[in-house]
Amino acid sequence: MLIATPALRAPAQTSAALTLSASSLPLESIGTFTGNQGDRLAGKANQSEAKVRNAVEDVKAKAGMG
Numbered sequence: 155m156l157i158a159t160p161a162l163r164a165p166a167q168t169s170a171a172l173t174l175s176a177s178s179l180p181l182e183s184i185g186t187f188t189g190n191q192g193d194r195l196a197g198k199a200n201q202s203e204a205k206v207r208n209a210v211e212d213v214k215a216k217a218g219m220g
Contacts, residue, residue, distance in 0.1 A: 171207035174200050 182197025184190070 171204040171211070174207070175204035178204065 178197040178200030180197075181200065182194050185192065185194030185197055
């Protein structure tokens with residue numbers, strides 16, 4: 155029996171947001187550990203950007219554009 159399954163693909167923006175989010179966690183942690191507020195805030199800003207990118211991709215996928 156042959157079962158058809160939809161092709162899985164990861165949109166470029168989603169993977170970029172995931173990479174951005176993953177790279178910002180260590181930056182924030184290092185900033186917290188060392189007391190460097192600039193690194194901590196940069197890490198938090200990158201995480202926020204990644205959340206926005208993911209939200210945009212979710213909306214696109216629901217609208218059938220992604």
